Every structure is written in structure tokens, then in C-alpha cells.
Amino acid sequence: MIGLEHIVKVYNGTYKKLAEKLGISSPTIMGWLSKKRPIPKSKLEALSKMFGIDEEYFHKELNEVEKVQIELEYLNRLSKKNSMLIPDVVQDDEGIQHEIMVMFDPHEHEIRAKYEELAIQKLLLRLKGVLYNESFSSDFSLDFHFNLLKGVCDILEEDNYFQVTDRGIEIEGNSSQVTAIQTLVYILNNENKLAFGHREENAFTLELEALLHKYKLLSPSHVLGIKEDPFFKDVDH
Structure with missing residues (x-):
């Protein structure tokens, strides 16, 4: 899956509408997705401007960190668009209640969860790098680093x-x-x-x-x- 497919999915778009905005046919986009033809430079520039995402993300294979970063960018856009001032009541030191206006973000919890997911995915990516590097440097034997991380998993999974x-x-x-x-x-x-x-x-x-x-x-x-x-x-x- 190249980045374009993930981006269109995250932004709840359709290839038909995207093709219309780019002035091309839907089969052309399907050709990009199947990697039968590359995305022209001019269209990459148009896609980048349209979504506010760097050109490279549209034609490359995304890792899990990059996928979550794109999802987070979309949620932050929704947050800016949908946040609103709502009335709330606070009580001062003398017990008198006052009505104030506070900012309410309907996506706050989802964004917080997505940041946590991003942190996890970044850590997993680092761990994969450690494990694969260790394997390749020791004739593909999953030895020290693998056993160390496995031991950590064992202790975290234990109820005792x-x-x-x-x-x-x-x-x-x-x-x-x-x-x-x-x-x-x-x-x-x-x-x-x-x-x-x-x-x-x-x-x-x-x-x-x-x-x-x-x-x-x-x-x-x-x-x-x-x-x-x-x-x-x-x-x-």
C-alpha cells in the first residue's frame, strides 16, 4: 500500500472525487495505486498542496509510525475546525458560582489516544531495528537482544x-x-x-x-x- 491509499482512506475521500479535483480519470489513480505507473511530479505537488502533506508520503510505502502521524494530522485539523466555546460554571473561593466560556474539543480524547499510539509505534520501530540489526550481525541468530526483550515481555505478562x-x-x-x-x-x-x-x-x-x-x-x-x-x-x- 502506498501512502496515497492510506491518506485518501484517513481523509474519508473517494478516488472519483480525487480524480475530479486533479483533472484526471479514476483508472489513472488506480494505476498509481497498483504501481503500474508513477505519480507525476505535477500531481504530487497538487496532492501535497491539497492535503498539506509532504510529497514523499504519497508514493512511498508507509511504516506504522508514518501512518499514525497522518491520522494524527487529520485529527488535529478536525480539532481546529470543530472546537467551540461552550458555557461552564465555576465556583470561586467564596462559594459564588460564575458562568464562563471554555473551549471544548470533541476530538480531545481521540487525539490523546492517537499520541499514545504514536509513542508505542515509535518504540516498536526502534525495537525492530535493534532486533534485526542484532540478527544480521550474528548470522541471523536471535540471541541476546531477542532474549532480553522476550524476558521483559515475560515479566510484564505475568500476573504473579x-x-x-x-x-x-x-x-x-x-x-x-x-x-x-x-x-x-x-x-x-x-x-x-x-x-x-x-x-x-x-x-x-x-x-x-x-x-x-x-x-x-x-x-x-x-x-x-x-x-x-x-x-x-x-x-x-
Whole structure:
């Protein structure tokens, strides 16, 4: 599907009406959609001006992020067109009610949901890039990045939970949550050192490092920070 098809659908248009506005026949547009013929430069310019969308989006294959961006642009246009002032009543500090006019946008909730969908699609696109790059760089083996993200999904999908107590990690249900957290912590390790690099020693990093070690979320060979720090007194060495 090229962008033109998605754009016409989002804007509730028809190819017949679009053809009339462009001064061409409907079969010509169908030829564009089937990629049997390219969209001429002059028509791309006309489409861009008509919809207020960059030319490139009409003849390219759209990814999910671009599709949602187009849908969001359409909703924002509707918002500007359909928003209106409506009366409302507010109460001041003395309990006296006053009637005021407030702006009401009938598309507010839909736009908010669409922004959330856009954020999700952007994240999914990034994750796909990470997974595919990892696969291609390691002879198509879905290894570290794939397993890391799979572990995150496992913990998010679990109804069970675990608690960190004085006795250590107590698991309610199976141990997939702990396994996922251990996987996440693993990425913080770089040759048995936390990925803070050569950092300034401060209370936060020291305490975090000690806690991870205490609950055995770091490898036994991991070298702790300043051992003299009082926080380390309860950590098994």
C-alpha cells in the first residue's frame, strides 16, 4: 500500500472525487495505486498542496509510525475546525458560582489516544531495528537482544509477583519475573562492571551496586565499589 491509499482512506475521500479535483480519470489513480505507473511530479505537488502533506508520503510505502502521524494530522485539523466555546460554571473561593466560556474539543480524547499510539509505534520501530540489526550481525541468530526483550515481555505478562525481603527474593508463582530482571541487570554489566563506566563514587551508585550484589543479581566475580563504605557492611563478600 502506498501512502496515497492510506491518506485518501484517513481523509474519508473517494478516488472519483480525487480524480475530479486533479483533472484526471479514476483508472489513472488506480494505476498509481497498483504501481503500474508513477505519480507525476505535477500531481504530487497538487496532492501535497491539497492535503498539506509532504510529497514523499504519497508514493512511498508507509511504516506504522508514518501512518499514525497522518491520522494524527487529520485529527488535529478536525480539532481546529470543530472546537467551540461552550458555557461552564465555576465556583470561586467564596462559594459564588460564575458562568464562563471554555473551549471544548470533541476530538480531545481521540487525539490523546492517537499520541499514545504514536509513542508505542515509535518504540516498536526502534525495537525492530535493534532486533534485526542484532540478527544480521550474528548470522541471523536471535540471541541476546531477542532474549532480553522476550524476558521483559515475560515479566510484564505475568500476573504473579515477587517480593524483596530480609530473607532475599521471595517468589509468588514461577521465577520468570526474577529471570527477566536478572536479564535486564545483565545488560548493565560490562566485563563484570556496572555500566556506569569510570564514574564518580557517590552514595546512589554504591548502594545500587551493593543491593544488586546482595540479592545475587550480579555475577559473583563482580568487583564492588569502595568497600569501606558503611553500606557494604551487610553485603556478603
